[in-house]
Amino acid sequence: MEIDLIELAKKSRSASNQLARLSTKTKNEILSAMAESLRSEEENILQANAVDIQSANEKGLSSAMIDRLLLTKERINSMAEALEEIVLLADPVGLMSDFKVRPNGLQVAKMSIPLGVIAIIYEARPNVTSDAAGLCLKSGNAVILRGGSEAFNSNVAVVNALHKGLEKFGVDTAVITFVPTTDREAMLELLKLDDYIDLVIPRGGEGLIRFVAENSRVPVIKHYKGVCHLYVDKDADIDTALRLLIDGKTSRPGVCNALETMIVHKEIAEKFLPLAEIEMKKRGVEIRGCEKTKSILPEVVAANDEDFGTEFLSLIIASRVVENYDEAVSHIEKFGSNHTDVIVTNNLRTSQRFIRDVNSSSVMVNASSRFADGGEMGLGAEIGISTTKLHAYGPMGLDALTTKKFVVIGEGQTRHKIQ
Amino acid sequence: MEIDLIELAKKSRSASNQLARLSTKTKNEILSAMAESLRSEEENILQANAVDIQSANEKGLSSAMIDRLLLTKERINSMAEALEEIVLLADPVGLMSDFKVRPNGLQVAKMSIPLGVIAIIYEARPNVTSDAAGLCLKSGNAVILRGGSEAFNSNVAVVNALHKGLEKFGVDTAVITFVPTTDREAMLELLKLDDYIDLVIPRGGEGLIRFVAENSRVPVIKHYKGVCHLYVDKDADIDTALRLLIDGKTSRPGVCNALETMIVHKEIAEKFLPLAEIEMKKRGVEIRGCEKTKSILPEVVAANDEDFGTEFLSLIIASRVVENYDEAVSHIEKFGSNHTDVIVTNNLRTSQRFIRDVNSSSVMVNASSRFADGGEMGLGAEIGISTTKLHAYGPMGLDALTTKKFVVIGEGQTRHKIQ
Numbered sequence: 001m002e003i004d005l006i007e008l009a010k011k012s013r014s015a016s017n018q019l020a021r022l023s024t025k026t027k028n029e030i031l032s033a034m035a036e037s038l039r040s041e042e043e044n045i046l047q048a049n050a051v052d053i054q055s056a057n058e059k060g061l062s063s064a065m066i067d068r069l070l071l072t073k074e075r076i077n078s079m080a081e082a083l084e085e086i087v088l089l090a091d092p093v094g095l096m097s098d099f100k101v102r103p104n105g106l107q108v109a110k111m112s113i114p115l116g117v118i119a120i121i122y123e124a125r126p127n128v129t130s131d132a133a134g135l136c137l138k139s140g141n142a143v144i145l146r147g148g149s150e151a152f153n154s155n156v157a158v159v160n161a162l163h164k165g166l167e168k169f170g171v172d173t174a175v176i177t178f179v180p181t182t183d184r185e186a187m188l189e190l191l192k193l194d195d196y197i198d199l200v201i202p203r204g205g206e207g208l209i210r211f212v213a214e215n216s217r218v219p220v221i222k223h224y225k226g227v228c229h230l231y232v233d234k235d236a237d238i239d240t241a242l243r244l245l246i247d248g249k250t251s252r253p254g255v256c257n258a259l260e261t262m263i264v265h266k267e268i269a270e271k272f273l274p275l276a277e278i279e280m281k282k283r284g285v286e287i288r289g290c291e292k293t294k295s296i297l298p299e300v301v302a303a304n305d306e307d308f309g310t311e312f313l314s315l316i317i318a319s320r321v322v323e324n325y326d327e328a329v330s331h332i333e334k335f336g337s338n339h340t341d342v343i344v345t346n347n348l349r350t351s352q353r354f355i356r357d358v359n360s361s362s363v364m365v366n367a368s369s370r371f372a373d374g375g376e377m378g379l380g381a382e383i384g385i386s387t388t389k390l391h392a393y394g395p396m397g398l399d400a401l402t403t404k405k406f407v408v409i410g411e412g413q414t415r416h417k418i419q
Numbered sequence: 420m421e422i423d424l425i426e427l428a429k430k431s432r433s434a435s436n437q438l439a440r441l442s443t444k445t446k447n448e449i450l451s452a453m454a455e456s457l458r459s460e461e462e463n464i465l466q467a468n469a470v471d472i473q474s475a476n477e478k479g480l481s482s483a484m485i486d487r488l489l490l491t492k493e494r495i496n497s498m499a500e501a502l503e504e505i506v507l508l509a510d511p512v513g514l515m516s517d518f519k520v521r522p523n524g525l526q527v528a529k530m531s532i533p534l535g536v537i538a539i540i541y542e543a544r545p546n547v548t549s550d551a552a553g554l555c556l557k558s559g560n561a562v563i564l565r566g567g568s569e570a571f572n573s574n575v576a577v578v579n580a581l582h583k584g585l586e587k588f589g590v591d592t593a594v595i596t597f598v599p600t601t602d603r604e605a606m607l608e609l610l611k612l613d614d615y616i617d618l619v620i621p622r623g624g625e626g627l628i629r630f631v632a633e634n635s636r637v638p639v640i641k642h643y644k645g646v647c648h649l650y651v652d653k654d655a656d657i658d659t660a661l662r663l664l665i666d667g668k669t670s671r672p673g674v675c676n677a678l679e680t681m682i683v684h685k686e687i688a689e690k691f692l693p694l695a696e697i698e699m700k701k702r703g704v705e706i707r708g709c710e711k712t713k714s715i716l717p718e719v720v721a722a723n724d725e726d727f728g729t730e731f732l733s734l735i736i737a738s739r740v741v742e743n744y745d746e747a748v749s750h751i752e753k754f755g756s757n758h759t760d761v762i763v764t765n766n767l768r769t770s771q772r773f774i775r776d777v778n779s780s781s782v783m784v785n786a787s788s789r790f791a792d793g794g795e796m797g798l799g800a801e802i803g804i805s806t807t808k809l810h811a812y813g814p815m816g817l818d819a820l821t822t823k824k825f826v827v828i829g830e831g832q833t834r835h836k837i838q
Contacts (some may be wrong), residue, residue, distance in 0.1 A: 022778060094775070100797050106786055108796050113778045115808050132801040194632070198808050213613070219638060219809040240831040247833035263645055333436060337736070350471060357440060359532045367525055367829030376834070377527050377825060378519050389534050389617050390638040391810040403808040406796060407774050410786030412659035414666035415795070 003181055007191050009144065009196035012117050015174035016142035020114050024091040026169065027138055029115045031087045034137075034165030035080040038130060041161035042076050048157035049126070056150055068124045069151055079130045079158075087133045089380045092398040093140045096407070104413050110404040111333040114140030116198040118401065119190060121146045121212055123204035126154040132201075133162055133176045134385050139401040142175045144197065145189065147206070149182035156180075191216040199391075199401075201384050223387035223398070225311040226256030226339035228369040231354070233345035234265040238272055239277040240366055241344040242279055243319075248285045248342070254313045256385070257340050257372040261308060263328045266292065269321045273297050278320075285315045292321035309335035325350060329357050337362060338387040340372040361387055361394035422600055424608050428563065428615035431536050434593035435561035438448045439533050443510040444587065446557055446571040446581055450506045452500040453556075453584030457549060460580035462797045467576035468545070469571045475569055487543045498549045498577075505553045508799045511817040515826070522834050529823040533559030537820065538609060538633055544624035545573040550596045550729060551620075552581055554802050558820035561594045563610065564615065567623070568601035575599075598771070610635040618810075618820075620803050640815070642806035644730040645675030645758035647788040650773070652764035657691055659785055660700055660763040664736075666787040669702045673732050675804070676759050676791040680737040682747045685711065688716040688740045690767050692716050695738075704734045711740035728754035744769060748776050755779060757806040761793040780806055780813035 038045070049071040056066050078152040098110040118141045120132045129145055136143035147155040154349040159178040166173050179186065184227050194217045201221050202212040209222050230248055232241045248259035262293065263270055273296045280287055287293070288303035300319070307318040308331070322328045343354040351365045367403075372395060374382025379397030386392040392400040441449075457464070476483050517529040537560045539551045544561070548564055555562035566574040580595040585592050598605065610619065613636045620640050621631040627639050651660045651668055667678035683691055692715045696837040706712070707722035725812055726737040727750070751760050759781040762773040770784045773831045781791040791814060793801025798816030805811040811819040 004750045020778065059711040094639060100530060102795070102797055106790060106795075113773070113808075116778075124497070205838075214636060219807070237831070243831055243833050243837050244769050244836050251833075251835040283688055326706035353827075355530070359439065359535075359824060362827060364827040365829065366831050368829050368833045370834035371827060371829075371832070372825070376525075377827070378521055388638070389532075393822045394825045405778060406781040406791070406813045408781060408783040408790060408796070409770075410784065412656070412662055412785050413790070414670075414787045416660050416666055416670040418662050418665050 003179075003186060005179070005186060006193065006196070008105040008177060008179070009117070009190070009193045012142045012144050012177045013196045016114070016116050018172055019137070019142055019175045020093070020138070020140045024170070027091070028087045029141070030165060030169050030171060031083050031134055031137060033095065033168050033225035034130070034134065035083040035161045037161040037165040038076055038080040038083070039166065041157065042073060045071060045076055045154065045157040045161060046073070048153040051153045052151055053385070061150065065124060065150070069125055069126070069154070070114070071154060075127065078125050082127070082131055083134045084363070086381065088137050089138060089398060091138065092402045099406070105411065106413055107409040109407050111407050112399070112402040113405050115401055115403055117142045117144060117196060119144040119146065119197050119200045119218065120189065121200060121202045121204075121208065123148040123208060124150050126151045126158055128203060129155045129158045129161060131314070132383070135381060135398060137175065138167070139398050141401055142177070144177045144179060144190070146179040146187060147182070152182060188215055191218060194218045203384060207384055209367035219391070221384065221386045221388070221392055221400075223256070223339065223385050225337050226258070227260045227309055227311050227335060227337040228257060228340045228367065228372075229261050229263055229332050229336060229342065230259050231263045231332070231341070231343045232265060232268060232272055233325065233347065233350055234267040235342055235350060236268060236272070236344040237346055238268070239274065241272060242275055244342060244344060244368050245276055246279055247370055248284065249280070249285055249317050250315065251370055255313055256311070257369050259317060259369055260310065261320060261330055261335070263320050263322055264293075265325070266321050266323055269293075269296055273319070280317065283315070285317055287317055287318040287319050290321060296321070299338070303391040329354070332358055335346070337409070339385075340364065340369045342367065342369050422598075422605060424598070424618060425612065427596060427598070428536070428609070428612045429563045429798070430593040431563055431596045431813070432615045435533070435535050436590055437591055438556070438558045438561055438594045439512070439794040441559070441590070443606070445738050446510070447506045449463045449584060449588050450553055450556060452587050453549070453553065453581045454502040456580040456584040457495055457502070457577070460576065460583065461492060462572065464490060464495055464576040464580060465492070467572040470572045472572055480569065484543060484569070485666075487496075488573070490545055490573060494546065498546050501546070501550055502553045503560070505557050505800060508557060508817060510557065511821045516823070524830065525832055526828040528826050530826050531818070531821045532824050534820055534822055536561045536563060536615060538563040538565065538616050538619045540606065540619060540621045540627065540635065542567040542627060543569050545570045545577055547578045547622060547634035548574050549581060550625060553819065554800060554817060556594065558817050560820055561596065563596045563598060563609070565598040565606060566601070571601060599683070607634055610637060617805060622803060639809055640803065640805045640808070640819075642675070642758065642804050644756050644775060645677070646678060646679045646728055646730050646754060646756040647759045647791075648680050648682055648751050648755060648761065648762070649678050649760045650682045650751070651684060651687060651691055651786065652744065652762055652766065652769055654766035655691070655763040656765055657687070657694065658680040660691060661694055663761060663785070663787050664695055665698055665702065666789055668699070668704055668736050669734070670789055675730070676735060676788050677732070678788055679729065679731055680739065680754070682739050682741055682750055683712075684744070684747070685740050685742055688712075689716055691717060691736070699736065702734070704736055706736055706738050708738040709740060712738040715740070730756070744772070748773070751777055751779070758804075759783065759788045761786065761788050
C-alpha cells in the first residue's frame with residue numbers, strides 16, 4: 001500500500017486549526033464520548049488484540065512483551081478511565097500571563113496556545129494510543145500516532161473507537177491520525193515533514209529514541225536514560241539516607257527514576273556504608289564499589305569505569321566514596337544523565353549549593369528520586385519526560401504541549417511619526 | 420588546518436559549567452571589562468577589519484555588504500556600549516517559580532538555569548560577535564561563534580578583545596569560542612554535536628537558515644521570513660487603519676516586521692481603499708490588488724497568487740478584499756508566516772476572536788506590526804525571533820536562553836513505605 005504521508009500530515013495540520021478553537025467544554029465532552037466509545041467497542045478491540053497476541057506468540061516474543069501487548073476488559077476500562085481523568089485537568093490553552101504596559105501605552109501579554117500537530121512514535125503498549133490522543137486533544141493539538149508493528153491491529157481498533165467519539169461532535173477525525181504502516185522508510189519520511197508537524201515525541205527503547213533523534217528534522221523531545229545519583233553528604237541524616245537509598249533502588253528498579261549510583265562523602269562513609277550494605281543485602285541488591293568503598297566493604301564487587309554511568313534497571317547499585325562536595329558534583333556532571341539527582345544533607349548551605357550547582361532536570365534535597373514523575377510533582381498527567389533542555393526539561397505535563405504567543409493591544413500606536 | 424571540533428565543543432561544555440555558577444555581580448563585571456577591552460583593542464580590530472574590507476573589495480561585494488562589514492571607531496564604541504547595556508538587564512538565571520506543596524509535604528518549584536552551550540551561526544556583521552557573546556554570558560551560557568568568511572579577520576580580533584576581558588577574571592576563555600574556519604564541512608560537523616551543544620541559532624539569509632535547519636541534529640531556533648498582514652475589519656477606524664498601513668509598510672520596508680499584505684473587509688473597502696491608494700502613491704508604494712481590489716482601484720497592478728505570501732522587503736504591498744472575518748483569518752492561515760498579524764477594529768468581540776483565532780507569534784489589535792521587536796515589547800534585548808513554536812515563539816529576550824529545572828525539597832519522604 002502506497003501512503004501519501006504529506007497528504008496525511010497536511011490534513012492533520014488543517015484539522016488542528018479547527019481543534020485549536022474548540023472550547024474547553026466541547027473538548028471535555030469529546031473526551032467523555034471517546035471514553036464511552038472505548039467501552040462500547042470493547043469486543044472489536046479485544047478481537048483485534050487477539051490477532052496481535054497470536055502473531056506475537058508465533059514470533060516467539062517474550063512473555064513480558066506479550067503481557068505489555070495484551071488487552072483485557074479491565075485494561076480497556078482503565079484506558080477509558082484515563083481519558084475521563086484528562087477531563088478533570090485544567091485546560092492549558094488560552095491562559096494569559098506576563099502582562100505589561102509599555103511607555104507608549106501598548107498593552108503586551110502572552111497567551112498559551114497549542115503547538116499544532118504532535119507526532120508520537122511508540123512501541124508495544126496499546127494504551128499509549130488513547131493516552132496520547134487524549135492529552136493532545138485536551139491541549140488542542142492534532143496528533144499523528146505511529147505505533148509499533150506488534151500492536152498494529154490493536155492500535156487500529158482503538159483509533160477507530162476514538163474516531164466514533166469525535167464524529168459525534170462533527171470534529172474532523174484527522175485530529176487523531178494513525179499512520180497505517182509500520183514501515184521504517186515511512187517513519188523516516190514523516191520525520192522530515194517539519195512544515196506540517198511541530199513536535200515529535202518518541203516513546204520506547206533507547207534504540208528507537210536515538211533513531212528518531214538522529215533522523216528528524218522536526219523538533220524532538222526525548223530522554224535516553226535515567227542515571228540517578230544519591231549523594232550522601234557528610235552532614236546527612238543516616239536514617240534518611242538509608243530510606244532514600246532503599247526506596248530509590250528497590251521500589252521499582254526497572255524505571256528511569258530509580259537510583260543507579262550512591263556517592264558517599266568520606267567523612268560519613270564508615271558509618272553509612274556498612275548499614276547500607278546490610279539493607280542492600282537484605283533486599284538482594286548487589287553493590288559495585290570503588291576502591292575506597294571496597295576498603296570499607298571488602299566483600300562487595302569492584303566497580304569498573306563502566307559501572308558509573310550505567311542504567312542497570314535491576315538490583316545493582318554502584319558506590320563511590322568522594323573526598324568532598326565538589327568531587328560529588330563533578331561525578332554527577334561526568335556520569336549523570338540530566339534526569340534526577342538527590343542530596344541527603346541537613347546542612348542548609350550545602351543543600352543550597354547543590355540546588356544551584358546541579359543542573360539535572362530534577363534536583364532533590366532529602367527526597368526520593370522516585371518522585372521525579374509528573375503525577376507526583378503535581379503536573380496532573382505526564383506526557384513524557386525530557387532530559388534535553390529546549391522547550392521542556394523534566395516531567396512534562398499538559399502545558400509542555402503548548403507554547404505562548406505575544407498579544408499586543410493598542411489604540412493606533414505607530415513606531416514612527418506619521419506625517 | 421585540521422580542527423578538532425569535538426574537542427572544541429567539549430571545552431566549551433566544560434567551561435559552561437564554570438560560567439553557570441558565576442554570580443550576577445561577577446558576570447556584570449566581566450561584561451564591563453569586555454566593553455573596555457573592545458575600546459582598548461580598537462586599533463587591532465580596525466586593522467583586521469581593513470583586511471576584510473580589502474578582500475571584500477577585491478571580490479567585488481556590493482557596497483551594501485561592504486557597509487555592513489565596515490567597522491569604525493564609532494561602531495566599535497557602539498559595540499562596547501551594547502555590552503554595557505546588557506549589564507543593566509536583569510539576570511535571567513536562578514529565578515524560582517511555580518511553587519507548590521504536595522499532599523505528602525514535598526515542596527516542588529522550578530528554577531531557571533542556562534541552556535548550557537549555544538552555537539550562533541551568522542553572516543557578515545561583526546557586531547553580532549560581541550552582541551551574541553554578551554547576551555550568552557549574561558544568561559550563563561557558553562557560546563560557540565561561527566561567523567561568515569567575509570568578516571573572518573574582524574571576528575577574530577573582536578573575540579581576542581573579549582577574551583582579554585574574560586582573562587582578568589580567570590574565566591576560561593572557552594566560554595566564548597570562535598570556530599577558526601568558515602569551511603562548510605566543519606559547520607556540518609558542528610551541527611551534529613548534540614552531546615555538547617544545546618541550541619543553534621542561525622542568523623542571516625534564508626539560505627543559511629534553511630541549510631542549518633535541514634542539517635542540524637542540535638535543536639534550532641529560527642525564523643525564515645516575515646509575511647505580516649494588516650486586516651482592516653468592517654468596524655475599523657479608517658484613520659487608524661491608514662496610520663498602521665503607512666507605518667507598517669513604509670517606516671522600514673526591508674525588515675521582517677514590515678507589512679506585506681493588507682486584507683480589507685468588503686463592507687469598508689470602498690471607503691478605505693481609495694484613501695489607502697492616495698497614501699501609498701504619495702510614498703512610492705506599489706499596490707498589487709486582487710480582482711475585488713481592482714474593481715475599486717482600477718489603476719493598481721493585478722496581484723497574482725505568488726504576491727500573497729511573498730516577503731517583498733520593498734515598497735510593494737498586496738491587497739485582498741474579503742467577504743467576511745473568517746475569510747481574512749483563512750487568508751492569514753494560508754499565506755502567513757507565523758510572524759506578526761494585525762487587526763484594525765473597534766469591535767470588542769471581533770478583536771477577541773482575532774486574538775484567539777490567529778496563532779502567529781505576535782497578534783496585534785490596533786497597533787503597528789513594527790512593534791514586533793524585543794526592545795519595543797519590553798524584553799530588554801533581542802537575541803532573535805522565532806516563528807517555530809518549540810521553546811520560544813516571537814521575539815526572544817534573555818529568558819529564551821534559559822530553561823527551568825525542577826527543585827524538590829523534602830524531609831526524607833519515600834514513594835513507598837520502607838519496611
